[in-house]
Amino acid sequence: MTPKIWWKEGVAYQIYPASFKDGNGDGLGDIPGIISKVDYLKDLGVDIVWVSPMFESPQIDMGYDISNYEAVHAPYGTVEDMQELINACHARGMRLILDLVVNHTSDQHAWFRESRSSKTNPKRDWYIWRAPRYDPLTGARIPPTNWRSYFSGPAWEWDEASGEYFLHLFAKEQPDLNWESAACRQAIYDSAMRFWLDKGVDGFRVDTVNMYSKGPVAAITDAPVVNAGVFEQPAWDLYANGPRMHEFLREMNDEVLRKYDTMTVGELPHTPDPAKVLQYVGAAQKQLSMVFQFDIVNVGQGASYRYEYADWRLSELKGIVAKWQQFIQGTDGWTTAFCENHDQGRSVTRFASDRPEYRALSAKMLALFMCSLTGTLFIYQGQEIGMVNIPSDWPIEEYKDIEGLGYYREIAKQTNNDPQALAQVVKNLSILGRDNARTPMQWDGTLHAGFTEAEAVPWMRVNDSYTDINVAKQLTEPDSVLKFWKDMIRFRKAHSDLLIYGAFDTFDLQTEETFVFVKSHGEEKAVVALNFSDSKQEVELPGSGEFLLQISNYVHSENEAKVAAGGSRVTLQPWEGQLYIHH
Template sequence: MKFFTALFALASATSVMAAAAPTIDQSLVQLVSRDEIEALEARQIQCFGCQNDLEAESVDAHCSTPWTNRTVIESPTSTIKQPTASHFKQAWWKEASVYQIYPSSFKDSNGDGIGDIPGVIEKLDYFKQLGVDIVWLCPIYRWPQIDMGYDVADYCDIDPQYGTMADVEKIIDGLHARGLKFLMDLVVNHTSDQHEWFQQSRSSRDNPYRDWYIWRKPRYDENGERQPPNNWGSYFRGSAWEYDSDTDEYYLHIFAKEQPDLNWEHPPVRDAVHKIIRFWLDKGVDGFRMDVINFISKANGLPDAQVTIPSAQYQYGHEHYACGPRLHEYLGDIGKILREYNAFSVGEMPAVEDPKEVIKSVGESRGEVNMMFHFEIVDMDHGDEGKFSPREWAMKDLKSIVNKWQTFMYQNQGWNALYLENHDQARTISRYTSNRPGHRVVAAKMFSTFLCFQSGTVFVYQGQELGMANMPNDWEMAEYRDLETLNHWEELKRLAGSDEALLEIARREYRLKSRDHARTPVQWDSTPNAGFTTGTPWIRVNDDYQTWNAAAQMTTPGSVFNYWQSALALRKELKDVVVYGDFQLLDAENEDIFAYIRSNGKQQVFIVCNFRDRQITWEIPTTVDLGSVKVLLKNYPVLDLTQGMLDLRPFESFVCLL
C-alpha cells in the first residue's frame, strides 16, 4: 500500500487540477456581508474552534484550530440584517441557462471528422427548442493542437479547422435573431508557444516582448547542476519551468510546456488583453468564460511551493498563484469593460480556499466576475493522491458543499455557476450513479432535477440533455485522446512496471473520470457515426448511439431531452423563487436522499432526489406542509404524496409547489 500511495503521488502530480488546494470549511455559510468585506475585523464573531466570542482580528492568535477547520458565524449581537429574496439585484444572466459546446465533438459539416462552426450553425434551432438562453463555445481561436484550443496562437483569428470569422459572425447573428446570447472562452493566463508574442519573447533577452512572459535565470545545486527557478510542478507533468538554451533562462508554464504563462505584471500585456476583449464585444459577443482566471497574478518573488507530496520532485504551487496579490485589480479592470457592454463573465477559479477571496471576486458590489466555477463537487471522488486515485463520493460531502455555496452566496450577494458536466468532467450518470439500461433515463432526469432548481446560473454540457454516458468499459487505452489521461498513463507504466493490479486500478479510474468521456461526439441520430460526421471521427463515437440520440429523444414524450426542456421552462416560470429565493437543505444527515426547499416569502418549492439505485423509504420532515401540494415535475409516471412516508424508487425525483 505504501508503494501504491507513492506511485500515485508521483503520477498524480501531473494530473490537471488533480490535488486542489484545501477547500473552505464545509459548514461555513456566512462570513461577511457585501458592504463589510474589508471590515470583518470590526465585528463580533464566534470561533467554533474553541466556542468563544472574540474580535475577528484575534481569531488566529486566540485559537490553534486551523482556519479551514473553523466555522465563523455572525454574533447574536450583530446588527447585520438578514437578506430577503428582494436583496438580489435582478440580471439577465442570473435568470439564464447556458449550453456549452465543445466544438471538435459537436457537429462536423465537411466530413473531416472534426466538429466545426458551420456544424454549430446547423443546430441553432436545437438550442432554442431545448430552452437555453446562452450558447457557450469553447475555444475556436487559431491553435497548434496541443490542448484542444486552450493553447491560443492568435486571439483574433479563427482556426481553419473550425471555420472562418464570417462563420462566427453568422453564429452571433443567428443566436441574436433567436433571442439567444453568445458566450466565448477567454484563455489569457497563458498562450501557445506558437503565438507571435512568445516567438518574439524567446528570440532574445532584449526583445521588447521579453517581459510579456515570465522568464527567470536557472538555479544551480551543490553539484553545479542547472535546476528550475523554483519547485513548482506543471499540471501536465514535470516542472512548471522549461529551459530555453538560446537565452539561458527558464519560462513559466503552469500547464503544458507549449502553454507559457503571460506576465500580467507587465502593463502592455493587460492592455493587449483588454483590446482582445473589446474586439470580441464589438463583434456582438455577450460575455466570456475566463479560463483559470485566478491564476493570472503570481506571488512576488515566485517562492518555492509548500511540500505537500514528499515523494514528488515538483509540488503544486497554488498558494503562490491562485488568487495572487493583484488578482482583484486585474479582474476589476476587466469588469469595467464588460459593464460598458452589459456583458457578463464566469470565472473558472480552481484552488480557491478562502471564502473572503471568493466573495471579493463574485460579490455584487465588487464588479469583477459575475459568477465562478468551483471544483468541490467534481472533486468529491478524487483520492488523497489526486484525480486518478480512488475515492468513493459521499452524500454528506455533496450536501455540505451544495448547502455551503447556496447559503453563502445568497447571504453575501454572490452568484453560483451551477454545473455537473463540462469538457473536463466525465458523464454524471456513469460517474456518480448508474447508466444501466433500467436506471439510465431516471438517473439522468434526477440530475436535471437536482441541478435546475438551485440558485445560480445553470450550465448544460452538450449531450447532458440526452443522458450521454461514459465510454464503454471494454474500450482499450488506444481509444483515449486526452493529454491529461495519456500523460498519467505513461508515467504510471514507467513507475509500476509489470504490476498489473496497479495498472488496472488506474484504468478503472480513467473509466470513471477521464476527460475523454465528455469529448466523444454528440449523438445526433442512428445513422453511421451518430450523424456527427460523414468521415472518420477524431475520437470514437460511443457504441450506444443507435438507441441514445437526439433524433429519437426529441420526438419521444418522456425522454431525457423532454425532461430537460420541462425543467428549464419551469425554472423560468418560477424565477422569483427558484432563481432569487433562499435555500433550505432538508434532512441533512440522510445518506440517500437529497431534498431542499426554495422560498421567497410568497412561494415554496419542494425538491426531492433519491441518489440510490434501490428503493428508499423516506419520512418527509414535519416542517414540510403538504396540505396544498401541487406536483410540477417528476421522473416517474405516478407520484403519491398523501402520506408522510415515501417509498422512493431508484433515482426518483420530483418538484412540488407547496
C-alpha cells in the same frame, strides 16, 4: 432580493466545438456545424450559448493553447463563420459567450515567439522568465522552483537559446503570461476581449481566472514538499488568488467589460473559502458575474492525483451543494448550478447510475436536481440526452487528452510499466478522465452517431452507446431524457422566483441515499426530494400545510395532481426525483 438580470435567469449550454457537429465531413466538429444546430438549442430552452475555444491553436490542449486570439482554428471555420453564429444566436434571442484563456497562450503565439527571441526583446517580460538554479551537490541545472505543472512534470521549461526557464502551469506549449506587465494586460484586453465584444459577443467563460497574479517574477519561491523524494510539488497555494488578482479583474472590468452588456463566469479552482469567493462575485466588487466552484466536480477524485478514483458519499455531495447554494444568501453575489463540463466525466456515470435499467431515470433525476438549484444553470452538450462515460474496456489508445495521457505516462514510469497498475489507470480514466466528455455528440443512430458523414473518420471514437442514446430517438419519445430536460427548463423559468432566485435550505445532510431540500421565496415554497439509490426510500416532507406534486421523473405529465401533507412521509422509487410546490 438580488436584482434580476438576463445572465442570472438564462440557461447556458456549453459547446465543445471539436465534438459537437461536423458540417463539412472532415471528422471534426466546426462552426457551420454549430450554426446548423442553433434551432435545436433554442428549442431546448437555451438562452446563452458558450463555445469552448475555437481560436487559432496548435491544439496541444484542445484549443486552450491559443496562438492567435483574433483568428479561428482553420478546420473549425473563419471569423466570418463566427460572426454568422453570433448573429444566428441573436436573431433567436440567444446570447453567445466565448472562452477567455488569458493565463497563458500557445508557445506559437506571436507574443511568445517575440518574447523568446532574446532577453532584450520588448516583450520579454510578457511571459515569466527566470534564470536557472544549480543543484549544490551535483552541480546540475535545475528549474527556478520546484513547482509541478497540471499536466505532469515541472512547471518550468528550459530555453536553450536564451539561457532561461519559462513558467507554464499547464503544458510546456502553454507559457504563462506575465500579468505584472501593464503592456501585456492591455494587449490581452484588446486582442482577446475587445476584438470579439465588438463583434457582438455577450461575455466570457474565463479560464483559470484566479491564477494571473503570481507576484513579481523574482519573488516566486519553492512550494512546500508534500511528496518526498520527488522534485515537482503542487504549488497552487502559491499561484492561486495572488496579491494583485482583484486589482487585475477590477481593471479588466473597468477598462473593457463594463462598456458592454456582458456576463462573465470564471473558473475558480483551489478556493474553498466562501468569503474569498465573494470577493470575486459580489456585485459591488465589480469583477466577475459568477464563478464555477470545483468542489462538486472534485467529488470522487483522489488526494494525490485527480484521476485516482476514491469512493464518495452522498452526504459529501449534499454538503457541497448546500454550501455553494447558501454562500450568496444575504449578499450581492451570484452563483452557478452545474455538474458537467469538458474537463469531467459524465454526471450520470459519476453521480447516478448508467446501468441500463436506471440510466434514463437517473439522468432525469439529475435534470430535476439541476433545474431546481439557485444560480445560472449550465448544461454541457450531451447532458440533455443523458450521455454516459467511455466504456471501461476502451484501451488507452482511444484516449486523446494531454492531461489523462500525462497521468498514464507518469504511472507507467513510476511502476516500470506494471500491467496491473496501468489497467487501474485506464479504469480510473474511464470514470474521471476529461475524454469522457469529449466523445462526439450523439445526434442519431446512424454510423458515427450523425456527428459526421458515414465516410469520414471521427477525430475521436464515438461512444458505443450511440444507438441507444441519441437526439433523434429522444425527440420522438414522449418520456425521453431530452423531453424531460425541456419540460424542466420550462418549469424552472415559469417558477423563476423559487427555483432560480429562491433561498435554499436542507434538512438531511447526513443520510446517504436521499437528498431533500426546500427552495423558498416569501411564502412560496418548493420541496425537492431525490433518491440516489437503487431501492425505494421514504422521506419526510419538511414543513406543514399541503404540497402539490408537480413533477416526478416517474410520471410523464406535468401537474399530475397528488397532494401530500407537510410532515408526512412519501415514497421515492429508485432514482426518483419529486418536486412539490406548497401554497
